[in-house]
Amino acid sequence: KQEVTQIPAALSVPEGENLVLNCSFTDSAIYNLQWFRQDPGKGLTSLLLIQSSQREQTSGRLNASLDKSSGRSTLYIAASQPGDSATYLCAVPSSGANNLFFGTGTRLTVIP
Amino acid sequence: DGGITQSPKYLFRKEGQNVTLSCEQNLNHDAMYWYRQDPGQGLRLIYYSQIVNDFQKGDIAEGYSVSREKKESFPLTVTSAQKNPTAFYLCASSTPGRGQPQHFGDGTRLSIL
Numbered sequence: 185k186q187e188v189t190q191i192p193a194a195l196s197v198p199e200g201e202n203l204v205l206n207c208s209f210t211d212s213a214i215y216n217l218q219w220f221r222q223d224p225g226k227g228l229t230s231l232l233l234i235q236s237s238q239r240e241q242t243s244g245r246l247n248a249s250l251d252k253s254s255g256r257s258t259l260y261i262a263a264s265q266p267g268d269s270a271t272y273l274c275a276v277p278s279s280g281a282n283n284l285f286f287g288t289g290t291r292l293t294v295i296p
Numbered sequence: 297d298g299g300i301t302q303s304p305k306y307l308f309r310k311e312g313q314n315v316t317l318s319c320e321q322n323l324n325h326d327a328m329y330w331y332r333q334d335p336g337q338g339l340r341l342i343y344y345s346q347i348v349n350d351f352q353k354g355d356i357a358e359g360y361s362v363s364r365e366k367k368e369s370f371p372l373t374v375t376s377a378q379k380n381p382t383a384f385y386l387c388a389s390s391t392p393g394r395g396q397p398q399h400f401g402d403g404t405r406l407s408i409l
Contacts, residue, residue, distance in 0.1 A: 215395035225405070226403065227400040230398075235395075273339075277395045283344055284339070284341075285338075286339040286340075287338055288337055
């Protein structure tokens with residue numbers, strides 16, 4: 185069964201710093217990988233979806249990379265802002281059904 | 297605007313009581329999902345439905361039930377058999393097919409009185 189791990193569990197950085205969030209998965213035969221943002225008490229907002237054939241996907245200050253062979257993805261956030269403070273989750277689809285396997289998330293705090 | 301609406305936002309359950317969480321979507325998606333989120337854990341799949349009148353158990357279906365009578369609606373009932381129901385419940389929908397992006401509602405927080 186696919187297992188998804190995110191390290192670190194929590195991260196605090198000063199405003200303006202560039203940062204990297206990590207996601208690893210045990211089964212490299214993934215179809216794609218999705219990064220989500222979750223604000224406290226809220227649902228998930230999709231940030232980036234990177235297909236298995238892609239190496240990178242960019243949206244504004246966010247850049248997601250994918251290395252299937254090593255079972256890793258990173259989410260790079262440039263010039264962090266206090267509004268970036270949230271929990272970031274990565275997820276991969278299951279091999280059979282259409283559900284997602286989620287990591288436990290990284291809680292990011294950007295200090296003004 | 298298209299989206300997923302979950303209600304209520306907060307729900308309290310008494311001992312021995314069944315409660316139903318509502319999930320409605322107007323995205324015209326065939327597939328819908330229910331996830332449970334506990335502190336320090338990732339989301340875990342409870343039930344999913346790929347089409348009307350069909351649904352499948354996920355990893356933690358015990359103590360829960362669902363129905364899918366309409367494309368737009370996928371209610372989740374937390375039964376008295378679920379001994380630890382306190383959690384944040386999230387509903388999602390997508391077009392069918394592996395790897396399709398899932399869109400999430402704002403969740404329902406269920407607590408025990």
